[in-house]
Amino acid sequence: MERIIEIEPSEAVGLFGPQNSNIELLSHIFSKLKIVARGNVLKVIGEDSEVELFESRLHLLKSHLEQFGKLTETDILNISALEDDNFYRLNSGDKNVILYGREGKAIKAITPNQKRLVESAEKNDMVFVVGPAGTGKTYTAVALAVRALKNKQIRRIILTRPAVEAGENLGFLPGDLRDKLDPYLQPLYDALWDMMPMQKLMSYMEDKVIEIAPLAFMRGRTLDNAYVILDEAQNATSAQLKMFLTRMGKNAKFFITGDITQIDLPKNQQSGLIQANRILGKIPGIDFIYMDTKDVVRHHLVTKIIRSYEAFENEQAERAKEARLARKTVASSEVTESNVDHDAH
Numbered sequence: 001m002e003r004i005i006e007i008e009p010s011e012a013v014g015l016f017g018p019q020n021s022n023i024e025l026l027s028h029i030f031s032k033l034k035i036v037a038r039g040n041v042l043k044v045i046g047e048d049s050e051v052e053l054f055e056s057r058l059h060l061l062k063s064h065l066e067q068f069g070k071l072t073e074t075d076i077l078n079i080s081a082l083e084d085d086n087f088y089r090l091n092s093g094d095k096n097v098i099l100y101g102r103e104g105k106a107i108k109a110i111t112p113n114q115k116r117l118v119e120s121a122e123k124n125d126m127v128f129v130v131g132p133a134g135t136g137k138t139y140t141a142v143a144l145a146v147r148a149l150k151n152k153q154i155r156r157i158i159l160t161r162p163a164v165e166a167g168e169n170l171g172f173l174p175g176d177l178r179d180k181l182d183p184y185l186q187p188l189y190d191a192l193w194d195m196m197p198m199q200k201l202m203s204y205m206e207d208k209v210i211e212i213a214p215l216a217f218m219r220g221r222t223l224d225n226a227y228v229i230l231d232e233a234q235n236a237t238s239a240q241l242k243m244f245l246t247r248m249g250k251n252a253k254f255f256i257t258g259d260i261t262q263i264d265l266p267k268n269q270q271s272g273l274i275q276a277n278r279i280l281g282k283i284p285g286i287d288f289i290y291m292d293t294k295d296v297v298r299h300h301l302v303t304k305i306i307r308s309y310e311a312f313e314n315e316q317a318e319r320a321k322e323a324r325l326a327r328k329t330v331a332s333s334e335v336t337e338s339n340v341d342h343d344a345h
Helices: 010-015 018-029 047-070 074-080 085-090 112-122 137-150 176-196 199-204 237-247 272-280 300-344
Strands: 004-005 033-036 043-045 096-099 106-108 127-131 156-161 210-214 228-232 252-258 286-290
Touching: 004 047, 010 018, 010 199, 018 033, 043 047, 047 074, 047 096, 085 106, 096 137, 112 127, 112 137, 112 286, 127 137, 127 176, 127 272, 137 156, 137 176, 137 228, 137 252, 156 176, 176 199, 176 210, 199 210, 237 252, 237 272, 252 272
Parallel strands: 127 252, 127 286, 156 210, 156 228, 228 252
Antiparallel strands: 004 043, 033 043, 096 106
C-alpha cells in the first residue's frame, strides 16, 4: 500500500523537524515502512495496517504540535508508543477547552454564558452575542472559528467590524486605507495571535484563508464555507446590518457581537443591533446570547467600572424621567388655570 499525505506548509517545519530529523526518527520507529518527505508531502509505503497505524499517530503528533507549539523527540516516542488513540484524545484536555492556542494555552469557555455561546454555536448557524466589554464575546467567537478551521469544517474565517470612530478622527491617522483601518481591527488580530503560531497566521492571511476587513467591504459578496464574525455590531446601522446578514452563503456560520451601551453612531442613526432582536428574535436557527457583568473575565476593576457606569446612567435616566413628568405637570397645570380664567370671564 502507498499513501500520500499532504501537510499544511505552515505545519510541515514543526512536524518534520530540522532537516527532517523527526521523519528520520519516525522511520526508525516504524521500521517496516518506507517514509519519504518531499516539501510538505509524505509518501508512506508498506502493509495496510502499518500505514494506517502510522497515519493515526501522525494525526496525534499534529494535534500535539498545535496544542503546545513544539514537538520533541520524547513527544514523538511517547505518542508513537501509545496503544490506544482514544486514551490520548480523552486525556489531553477538559471538555470546556475550545482549542489550545500558542504554547499550549488552553482557550476555554469559563462563564455560564460563554458556555451557552459554545452550545448555541453547535445548534444554530447565526448567533447574536450582546454584552458589556470584557465578557469574552469576540474572543470566544474567534476561538470557535479557529477550531472549525483546524477541524476542516470550513475553509475560511472572515472577521469584520464597522469603521466607526469612537471620538478619534480617522482622517488624521497616517498611512493608506489599510493603515488607517488597522487600529479598528486590532482586537481581532490580538485574539488570533493568542490562538495560532505567528507564521501560520501570516500564511493564512496571505492566502486569504483568514480575512480581516471593514464592514463596508462585505457589500455584494456571498460568504460561504466560512465562519464570519461581525464585531462591534452596535455601530452598524440597520441598513448595514441587513446588508451583512444577507451575505450568508452555504455552510456558513455568522456571529454578531456587540455592546449596546457603547454606541458611537450619530444620534440620528439607530443601531441595527438593537433593532435586530425585535425583527429576528423568533426565527429558528438564530439565537441571541446576552452576557452581563458576571461574565467579565478581564481585571476585577472592569466589573466595578461597568456597574458604576450602569448605576450612573440609570440615575441620569431616572432624573430625566422625573424632569419630563415635572414639565408635563406644570404644562397641565397651566392649561387648567387658563381654562379656569376663561370660564371666569
